[in-house]
Amino acid sequence: MELNRRMLLGGAAATAGSLLMPQVAQANAAANAYFNGYEEDAGYQFRRTNFNRIDPVWRRQMVKYFSPEPPGTVVVDTSNHFLYWIWENNTALRYGVGVGREGFKWYGRARIDRKALWPRWVPPPEMLQRQPDLPRLVEGGAANNPLGPRALYLYRDGSDLGYRLHGTLEPWSIGHDVSSGCVRMFPEDVIDLYQRCPKGTAVLVLEHLGAGAG
Template sequence: MTTSALPFPNLSRRGFLAGSAALSALALAGCASTTERLPPEPTFDPAYLQMYAALPNEKFPVPAVDLRYLKPTHFRQYVPDPTGERPGTIVVNTGERYLYLVQEGGQALRYGVGIGREGFAWSGRAEIARKAMWPTWTPPHEMVLRDPNAAPWANGMPGGLGNPLGARAMYIYQDGRDTIYRLHGTSDPATIGEAVSSGCVRLINQDVIDLYQRVPVGTPILVV
């Protein structure tokens, strides 16, 4: 074949061959990308799939938790009690990012939690003095001043999936006074085990619903 026989007269034979090779490589790469196998979806214990399944009968139906985003170390589970507190006590270990509900027989029911970005700003002994289902969220005055997203809700945000308190809230009082800290729900599993909130202790909605039904008003709580 002569140069003039090439599809583009101004292209040299060497350039044409190089271009053809490049196009062939691209074609092969394209084929490879369409046939490449994706990593398999993780397999979860059916017990956990049931534990974190959707809750369609709630006032605001709660979707299932995408367990790919919830750390396996922070799934709800029974463990030997590390606290030494009497049964029925809630213990929040902010360093571990765990909440323990102490049980009889040296056991505890452990939940993964998220805490405040600067660490939990309050610690000590108190009690759960109030509980609420699908609570109203009223941002503190200081938050309203510094956060323009909070300002529209200065008089309270109604309960719902978009509410920062989630499906349940338990209000921490010390010596009869509101500490302004709460145990509350969230629909964001990636925040469990992290320091991300404005100071309260958050549990995934399925876990806070479970805890809510286990603890009455007056339950002692220790935050360490």
């Protein structure tokens, strides 16, 4: 009886595994469709975004933008999932972003006081409490580093707020409320923004759209 029971359980597990395998393969194929090869950058590689799979609204583009903020300011519109880098003459360079999910949203003013090329990732204690299986440290350039090729660290009054503007391993998450408060960008976009924003750049995170965009 015990042998028959083991055989039955083993057969059930094998059947369940065989049923799951096509689903896993389909999910992997769907995720891989968002990538298009690899890009070399500063001695590391990242998976290049397949922008043919991305809704054009989330692609980096110049737009008309009316804001009282001075040129060179970063404005994050969390409601509509856009980040604006303010230019002159009521224009801005607009990027699609992913922002904090419910319970992890934040708003207000900050400043970029630190920038990192291929940053390492150290999950904050609060995140480790929620997800104790997370690694305690992921080195910069590692394939599983969620910050990607760049990170811009947000400070207020000299204190690290714990939030960053950074890349993502999940391009399909752009345009959604997905993070623990950080602002996610396509790897190509965070590289572009990193080059434009020196330390000291002012950042305004809006709860609601506080300026006019077109």
